[in-house]
Amino acid sequence: MTVPDLGRLEGIWIKRSRGGPMDAAPTARLDAGQGIAGNANRGGRRQVTIIEQEAWRRVTAGLDSNADPSTRRANLMVSGIDLRDSHGRTLRIGRCRVRLFGETRPCNLMDESLPGLREALKSDWSGGAFGEVLDDGEISIGDPVAWEDGAARPT
Numbered sequence: 001m002t003v004p005d006l007g008r009l010e011g012i013w014i015k016r017s018r019g020g021p022m023d024a025a026p027t028a029r030l031d032a033g034q035g036i037a038g039n040a041n042r043g044g045r046r047q048v049t050i051i052e053q054e055a056w057r058r059v060t061a062g063l064d065s066n067a068d069p070s071t072r073r074a075n076l077m078v079s080g081i082d083l084r085d086s087h088g089r090t091l092r093i094g095r096c097r098v099r100l101f102g103e104t105r106p107c108n109l110m111d112e113s114l115p116g117l118r119e120a121l122k123s124d125w126s127g128g129a130f131g132e133v134l135d136d137g138e139i140s141i142g143d144p145v146a147w148e149d150g151a152a153r154p155t
Helices: 053-062 109-113 117-121
Strands: 006-015 022-024 027-031 048-052 076-079 090-093 096-103 129-133 137-140 144-147
Touching (some): 048 096, 076 090
Antiparallel strands (some): 006 022
16 A cells, blocks of 8 residues: 655745754745855755754654754754655745755754764654755745645555
């Protein structure tokens, strides 16, 4: 039996500067080939970072913490989408698409925020994925999220 990968955009954060604070936002403008408007990291292959709400909850529960998801320092949080092994897949968020290139590896800033977080995020793509923005457009919390190729994964 297969279940379609359908989800929802749960959170948006924009980084003011490299290593700087993550500002929560209800909407964001995506610029094709660049990333999120106003975000410190633009261009290249790591234009946007995405985490799964379910993975975040697993990791923080294991650390006996209720840390805010912005602690992970990702730009977007999705629910209902499995990011594991998503290299090369395209994720539709609202009316925009993001091509995923790989797993986001946690950095030392994770442990500064929550001891043990870096190690906890290393397993099974718990740190999320990164990719490039393919379309200009605005995204908003609550937007639908789905794999562009429409392929469902076995459960």
